[in-house]
Amino acid sequence: MKQLDSKPSIPYVVGSKSPLAVAINCAAKAGEWIKSRLGTVKELSTKYSPQDLVTDVDKGAETMIRKLILTHFPNHDILGEEGVAPGAAASEAALAKAKASEYLWIVDPVDGTTNFVQGFPFFCVSIALAYKGEVIIGVIYDPIRDEMFVAEKGKGAYMHGNPTRVSEEKLLADSVVAVGFNPDRTFAAPVNLKGIVALSEATRSLRAAGSAALHLAYVAAGRLSGYYEVNLNAWDSAAGALLVRESGGIVTDTAGNPYDIGVRNLVASNGKIQRQLLDVITAAGATGLH
Template sequence: MASANLNIMINAARKAGRSLVKDFREVENLQVSVKGAGDFVSRADHAAEAIIKDELRGARPNYGWVGEETGAEPGEDPTRRWIVDPLDGTTNFLHGLPHWAVSIGLEHKGEIVAAVVFDPAKDEMFTAEKGDGAFLNNSRLRVSGRRSMIESIFATGVPFGGARELPATLQDLARLMPQTAGVRRWGSAALDMAYVAAGRFDGYWERRIKAWDVAAGILLVKEAGGFVEALEPGQSPVDSGAIICANAQLFDGFAKTIRQG
């Protein structure tokens, strides 16, 4: 059975998801402002984050908060914080591509202990709690069992425009792609990690990422039996800004290939 905190997170994700689906149906009418090259924010982001914040902080007002759109706010309880991306995959959303998600992680003493990644377009709810496994719509998840790189597919985020990580990522691809069955760039880090947990992807890495993009995904992968590390060993995967994950059989070889850069 889900804990009280996880049920709060699920309800918040579903409520925000309903709002996002409504806006997604009218995507051509969205009021869009530009935060930076290739990095868009819409009215839908803000509305969804307001819904989630109201639900989570209303239920647990003493917890801290980190949201993509509203930033960080301390709580009376310094050991716990919500880490939220209300719409991961904004560019997909604004182009009418049905691949985006709500991501909510609960951190306790520096470790993610509960996670929700909700894909409203497909009605897929990925959840996990520390020590209790990972689930998709109540069905248990396991990472893939593939052992060979050449049979495996990996996911990443290719930097847009003139981002400084673009050359290194292109070098990653040049080293990795000849060893694999393919690489996917689908535009939502939260779903990339959820798909690793579900065995749909065999691994994922990204060189520039925010805590709210991957907080929930980190726990999903771990609870599904996968390995997750910061790209630089020894750093926190939540806060390092670069991450890598895969099933246990592939992780060492995959990480070695990527870390050569």
């Protein structure tokens, strides 16, 4: 079995293309198609809540990505947002089943669907590959800016061939941190708002641009010092979490435990402010943990 990684513990099954090349190709092709459909949405519906939107473009992009992946890796499994029923319980059940897969692709065809519908230019394609539950490849593509963020476990992270590195801020008070307004208005939104209020007083400034994956890519690239949100899904965070880690940062759950694809309440940072972020969120009762 051919090995692409320097660590022999992770064997990659390689077809006519490497998994990384396939992920990049999928993201690029889907991203360009999504960009071409901006402003032309024909079917708009909701999922878990009136704030949780899905379009024909989301569905079409996921179908495109699935077909491309399975062309090269027909025996691999795929966990895509559009193939899972709405709500946290359904997401957790789908992930629990998928975790048994040896090779699992985790796909969000349009992360930031509400932005896409509004014509707000902050959305992306997010694709990750996990081997026995551990993410080994992460790709995030922003078609509006034509920025391709790529990470491979143990090999670093890059944007168009240039290494990405997290920011240098050592104090939360000097940091710009991203937050999210989760579409789950019953549980997650009130919890997130507690954290947002607390962080607004502890940071230099907050940003909420509406794409978990791009927020994580921006932490990896040093454009943000951190990111916090409760009630995310694996497809929101898998690729971005690897980008952050391979760029020198830290990703944990809101209790400070190491990230895995089952983490739903997430804190990511340059590593230097991680403890400060966690302390503020904990003190505010905003961990989202029962």
